[in-house]
Amino acid sequence: MISLAKLQEQFYNGFLNALLILLKKDGNSNGSMTNFRPLSLMNIDYKILSKVLSVRLRKVLHNIIHHNQTCGIPGRTIHDNVHTIRSIIECYSRNHEPIGVVQWDQEKAFDRINHDYLVELLRRFGFGRDFISWIKLLYTNATFRIKINNAISDSIPFKSGVRQGCSLSGNLFVICLEPLLHNIRRNPRIPGVIPPGGQYPAVIKSIFNDPSANTTIKLSAYADDVTTIVFSVDDECATKATFQLYNKASGGKTNEDKTLILWCSDWLDPPPFESKVNRNWGDFLGVPIDTTGKLPSSELTKIVSNVRRQIGIWSNIESSLFERATILKAFICSRFVYIFSLMLVSNNIVDNLQKEINNYLWKQKRPTVKFKTCIGKRSDGGVGLIHLNAMISSFRIKCGLKMIDPVPRVWKFYAYQYCGIAIRPYAPWIWSNLVPHFDDKIYFFGDVAVHTGKWLKEGGHTLINNSEQTVYWHLIYRRLFKQSICYQRNTHLENSPFFKIIHSCGLSSAAIEFWFLLAHYGINTRARLGRNDEEKRCYFCDLPETTSHLFITCRFFNEVYLLLMEHVKRISGLFISREEDTIIYLKIISDIPSRIKQRQITYLVGNYLNVIWRFRTLSYVRANCEPIFGCVKTFNACLKDMPYDNG
Numbered sequence: 001m002i003s004l005a006k007l008q009e010q011f012y013n014g015f016l017n018a019l020l021i022l023l024k025k026d027g028n029s030n031g032s033m034t035n036f037r038p039l040s041l042m043n044i045d046y047k048i049l050s051k052v053l054s055v056r057l058r059k060v061l062h063n064i065i066h067h068n069q070t071c072g073i074p075g076r077t078i079h080d081n082v083h084t085i086r087s088i089i090e091c092y093s094r095n096h097e098p099i100g101v102v103q104w105d106q107e108k109a110f111d112r113i114n115h116d117y118l119v120e121l122l123r124r125f126g127f128g129r130d131f132i133s134w135i136k137l138l139y140t141n142a143t144f145r146i147k148i149n150n151a152i153s154d155s156i157p158f159k160s161g162v163r164q165g166c167s168l169s170g171n172l173f174v175i176c177l178e179p180l181l182h183n184i185r186r187n188p189r190i191p192g193v194i195p196p197g198g199q200y201p202a203v204i205k206s207i208f209n210d211p212s213a214n215t216t217i218k219l220s221a222y223a224d225d226v227t228t229i230v231f232s233v234d235d236e237c238a239t240k241a242t243f244q245l246y247n248k249a250s251g252g253k254t255n256e257d258k259t260l261i262l263w264c265s266d267w268l269d270p271p272p273f274e275s276k277v278n279r280n281w282g283d284f285l286g287v288p289i290d291t292t293g294k295l296p297s298s299e300l301t302k303i304v305s306n307v308r309r310q311i312g313i314w315s316n317i318e319s320s321l322f323e324r325a326t327i328l329k330a331f332i333c334s335r336f337v338y339i340f341s342l343m344l345v346s347n348n349i350v351d352n353l354q355k356e357i358n359n360y361l362w363k364q365k366r367p368t369v370k371f372k373t374c375i376g377k378r379s380d381g382g383v384g385l386i387h388l389n390a391m392i393s394s395f396r397i398k399c400g401l402k403m404i405d406p407v408p409r410v411w412k413f414y415a416y417q418y419c420g421i422a423i424r425p426y427a428p429w430i431w432s433n434l435v436p437h438f439d440d441k442i443y444f445f446g447d448v449a450v451h452t453g454k455w456l457k458e459g460g461h462t463l464i465n466n467s468e469q470t471v472y473w474h475l476i477y478r479r480l481f482k483q484s485i486c487y488q489r490n491t492h493l494e495n496s497p498f499f500k501i502i503h504s505c506g507l508s509s510a511a512i513e514f515w516f517l518l519a520h521y522g523i524n525t526r527a528r529l530g531r532n533d534e535e536k537r538c539y540f541c542d543l544p545e546t547t548s549h550l551f552i553t554c555r556f557f558n559e560v561y562l563l564l565m566e567h568v569k570r571i572s573g574l575f576i577s578r579e580e581d582t583i584i585y586l587k588i589i590s591d592i593p594s595r596i597k598q599r600q601i602t603y604l605v606g607n608y609l610n611v612i613w614r615f616r617t618l619s620y621v622r623a624n625c626e627p628i629f630g631c632v633k634t635f636n637a638c639l640k641d642m643p644y645d646n647g
Contacts, residue, residue: 395614
């Protein structure tokens with residue numbers, strides 16, 4: 001099909017047709033179409049072809065796109081942009097020098113790219129005829145339909161822009177934007193800043209491996225988010241003229257109403273700029289930065305309030321322990337961890353947020369499993385609860401490791417000043433007598449130096465290897481994680497996938513949570529809470545209600561146990577002994593080589609334990625001692641959904 005389309009220079013009818021849905025931006029849309037984001041839903045064949053082309057394109061992007069553009073380029077991240085902007089503001093604030101940082105806004109930047117401009121640009125960059133023909137093929141005769149209020153429009157020709165939702169769109173856009181950035185860099189009327197040490201060939205060589213490289217910082221770009229420097233009205237006009245030239249060639253449009261200037265000076269008023277001027281703080285790629293390079297206190301207060309509000313909302317939704325841990329990681333903590341990874345935050349704020357997180361995890365009740373156990377991976381008996389201090393420390397260490405890797409990053413000029421003293425023994429090339437060095441923890445890179453120096457001193461690796469555990473998990477298991485006491489009392493667990501198999505056997509979230517608490521001795525039986533013999537007595541017999549008695553030896557549940565034993569024998573041919581480590585801690589599966597049978601038995605045991613506990617805790621059962629038949633019936637009902645059972 002693909003080869004035929006290339007020969008005929010067109011795809012079959014409908015191949016290039018996309019379904020376009022509109023995503024509302026943050027804030028009030030006011031009914032304006034400009035406040036909606038278009039997202040193209042493409043067919044599978046289109047996605048496969050575009051992904052193949054995207055993978056090939058990514059291999060050469062770093063050779064043709066300057067290092068100050070970071071979007072979609074392997075080895076570059078959005079963190080590089082924020083480090084650069086924050087460092088410039090910090091440096092000028094420390095020296096009490098005025099500077100303006102401009103955030104240029106392009107209106108519908110991805111949707112305005114002229115296709116003729118795109119094709120010609122690919123040719124000028126030296127892309128081959130075959131590659132360009134594939135791009136032309138994907139954009140020639142392309143159409144889309146818009147879905148609004150569950151109604152789908154007629155097909156509309158796709159005349160401009162790159163499809164947002166296509167694997168190629170981001171890469172093609174940064175190529176289209178590169179002429180604009182190139183003109184800004186080479187325009188002598190547009191100012192820049194020379195970073196500390198940027199005038200010395202020896203320092204330049206240690207970062208760019210080229211002593212003659214141009215180190216002047218004129219801009220920072222992440223896709224269409226372009227940030228430049230201004231000192232006067234003439235600087236603004238020169239930059240604006242460069243944008244207008246780009247718009248004329250590409251079809252773009254600068255949104256002057258949303259273009260903002262953060263003026264950083266505590267003694268000089270800003271010149272009469274045409275764009276809106278802010279003298280308090282600015283939002284750079286989602287990170288609020290004030291005129292001293294710090295996190296604004298007002299925004300920090302909003303972050304804390306928002307976390308509490310989100311926790312309040314999620315607390316009204318019934319969820320299990322592990323579901324709450326996932327909610328914390330995916331929906332609550334992700335909102336501020338990105339900001340905390342790039343800005344300094346006081347320990348008090350972090351500790352208070354950690355308390356809020358812990359309280360939500362345990363539903364405002366006393367924890368029954370230690371915090372240092374909960375932060376471990378689920379396969380190791382933990383919950384995967386996020387440890388904020390370790391998470392922040394891991395980002396600082398990753399930043400420090402990037403600083404000593406060979407990839408050229410312009411923010412290294414600023415980082416070397418603060419990290420040279422601490423990291424010099426492990427990376428001597430970052431030290432230079434040509435620039436001053438500071439031992440100051442009140443700045444971001446000073447904090448990076450502390451964490452990275454400690455990491456390297458403890459023997460941590462100096463390169464970020466994706467095949468190894470992340471820095472975060474290294475920190476958790478090296479410094480913080482405490483293994484559950486059940487490993488000491490049940491030695492066979494050291495070589496058993498006990499907790500891992502519990503999470504992968506298909507049990508309900510409620511059954512998994514109960515078994516997890518039971519394994520960690522977090523279930524309060526009457527023998528644990530009772531103050532006298534009467535209060536310690538089992539509901540169903542005269543013996544003390546211990547964990548071992550309730551789930552293993554209580555005669556009242558003999559029928560359920562016999563049913564469990566029958567199914568285990570049918571699956572594995574083994575007899576299940578009536579012992580705590582055999583049943584509760586799954587010692588029986590150590591003799592079963594088949595993973596499917598291991599999961600089936602785990603599913604049986606998990607439901608056996610959960611059904612007994614549910615039967616025991618129901619108030620009407622305790623009051624009236626209902627017949628065991630109800631428990632057996634519930635257990636049989638659970639077995640109907642047993643996974644991996646082929647009959």
